[in-house]
Amino acid sequence: MTEKSVKASEIKSDFKYKISKMHGGEKLMRCFQCGTCTSDCPVARFSDTYRPRQIIRMAQLGLKDRVLDSDTLWLCAACFTCTDRCPQDVEVASVIRVLRNLAAEEGHIPQVFKDQCASILESGYAYKIPELKLKKRESSGLPPLPKGNPDSLCKTLRSVDFLKHVERKVE
Numbered sequence: 001m002t003e004k005s006v007k008a009s010e011i012k013s014d015f016k017y018k019i020s021k022m023h024g025g026e027k028l029m030r031c032f033q034c035g036t037c038t039s040d041c042p043v044a045r046f047s048d049t050y051r052p053r054q055i056i057r058m059a060q061l062g063l064k065d066r067v068l069d070s071d072t073l074w075l076c077a078a079c080f081t082c083t084d085r086c087p088q089d090v091e092v093a094s095v096i097r098v099l100r101n102l103a104a105e106e107g108h109i110p111q112v113f114k115d116q117c118a119s120i121l122e123s124g125y126a127y128k129i130p131e132l133k134l135k136k137r138e139s140s141g142l143p144p145l146p147k148g149n150p151d152s153l154c155k156t157l158r159s160v161d162f163l164k165h166v167e168r169k170v171e
């Protein structure tokens with residue numbers, strides 16, 4: 001996330017209350033910015049921009065658009081190391097999940113995840129397996145890959161209104 005000065009007009013003072021009312025976000029305001037989550041996060045170790053402590057602070061401050069518009073939010077690997085190590089029991093990984101859900105509701109999902117979702121819904125596989133690879137399997141005497149069955153997943157995602165966020169039509 002970029003470090004920019006904060007303008008008063010950016011601050012949505014009710015944002016922290018909204019998060020605190022959602023399952024997993026209840027302990028957001030307990031964070032005292034010790035930085036343990038960032039120092040132990042395996043993603044932060046390999047990224048110049050991903051800092052869970054910073055995400056939590058921006059959420060506390062009400063910088064809603066900055067947090068929800070940021071692709072960085074989607075780098076979390078949901079390993080829960082931060083949650084296990086937080087001295088304030090903030091459940092950092094769950095707060096990040098809450099923020100992602102809010103971002104998704106507003107249509108902020110990185111294209112790579114939309115494509116992946118569309119592929120799962122179409123074939124049951126996260127990536128479309130190239131025809132050449134399938135032929136190579138066959139010529140090597142390997143059995144065909146099992147057919148994916150995305151129907152039940154499709155039903156669930158339709159019921160939570162998720163499909164409207166995936167641009168490719170999957171019916």
Ligand code: SF4
Nearest residue numbers: 031033034035037086
């Ligand atoms: S470890 Fe917990 S208290 Fe420390 S910065 Fe992260 S969320 Fe805040």
Ligand code: SF4
Nearest residue numbers: 041076077079080082
């Ligand atoms: S759950 Fe996400 S933020 Fe927490 S340590 Fe793992 S990758 Fe980092």
